[in-house]
Amino acid sequence: MHSWILSTLAVAGAIFGAATMQVRAEGQADPLQSPMWEDMRKQFFGGRSYVFDSRVKVRVPKVVENQAQVPVTVDARGLKGVEKVIVFADLNPVQHTLTLTPLEAAPFISFRLKVEQATPIRAAVLTQDGVWHVGGQFLDAAGGGCSSPAMARNKPDWSLTVGNARGRAWRQADGMSRFRLSIKHPMDTGLTQDNIPAFYIEQVMVRSHSGKVLAKLEMREPVSEDPTITMLVRLPLSDRAVQVDSRDIDGNHFSSKIATSWKESRLRTDEGAE
Template sequence: MVFPGLLFLLLINIGSAQENNADNAKDPLDSFMWDLYRNRFLSDAPVHFDSRVRITAPEFAEDSGQVPVEIDASHLNDQFDKMLLWVELNPIPMVFEYSPGTHGLAKVGLNIRLEQGSPVRVAVLSQGAWYVGSTFIDGAGGGCSTPGIANSGKNWSKDFGQVRARRFPADNGSRLRFLIMHPMESGLLPSEIPFYIEELTINSGGESVADMKWHASISENPVLTIEMKGDKGTTYKLRARDNNANVLESEI
């Protein structure tokens, strides 16, 4: 027998759970592009908007060609299968696809291009479901379709292909930072052809321990910050390849 008061409380709890599930699936930015990119990038897997997937970025991008974005999904789960970052209103929306392998942790930073004010999404695949973090970055625009500020006076014959690397201690391993001298041209300007890094691998002990696929929404001279499980005694080697088969390498 169920008492009336108990039944009332049970109905409230069921209603609250249903409401929470509905809120969990509702786009917090209410973007008209969300459904398009959900279907394109996330397929049929369950999707949850989750505040534990955090994006740190400026509210307004003064230089739309160089917008720093930091992702921290470590409060969700460092044991994840894939991470995606995209900018909904960019002409090339996908920024990167990250497979953490055996060493990658859920903390990544990169400078990106912003064509106009846009929702920015990061999706983390863990245990068969996508967990999504969102933010909105406003800006003067043109980051994808106009020459970047950094491009003025650049001597590519001297600087192209240089990689500068630094290492910092982190809570669960090491934070690696790489500055890669590359124009990262999208091909959207009439005077240029696509010329950008499209594959980046981090190796340790002769084996790949994490890898990324890059797209042309990443800024010129990209600065990648990425956390790895290995401590200061672990040697890492970065290997990047662009779409013209140039290989750029650095060891740290």
């Protein structure tokens, strides 16, 4: 859809070299017509070049069932040389939602976020050539997800289960390993009426069990309570588990180890993800 822009950039790049990479895709209107787009662009890309790119796929539901748990999948596997993936929501009180650095992982993440009102949900993908590729969807929602207290706050003993984790991993036929993980945490935004301060998991490191760093994830306030993530990592064949270490903004550390025994492997994967 936007291939003409890419080919223009490629041709320009070939003729003028790296200097042309400073050129922004000027005049390209925001396909989602957000009043916050100019602000978002400055905040996340500064003066660097960007392009709206249909290869950055953002999947959100057509209807929101729970403003505090909106499932989102970002899939930029159509792009090569991805260094970073940023997810943001233009009209949320905190726009930046997460940043994925997929060192030995696919530029793919599925998770849930809180929305305060109807908003574009965007993913910006930085490739090695210094260009941000931007995809997104408009999400219709009644809102209130960021200003409602976490469900955990209804339970007096909620702190006893913080850090408890459940998950599973699957070896895929394409050599990647898929894991799904859910960690108990209130992920307080600090924006609720009861003045509960922000309290959320900020840093997530995904390693092979032998210690190789596969991906880094930075999460922010809008990530939903009990973060539930799905990722695709290049786990060495000799490794039997994915290790996920996280830290919240109060300095609590949580570790999870998700076994990927071959017995549990399901090779029927990804055919459905079009």
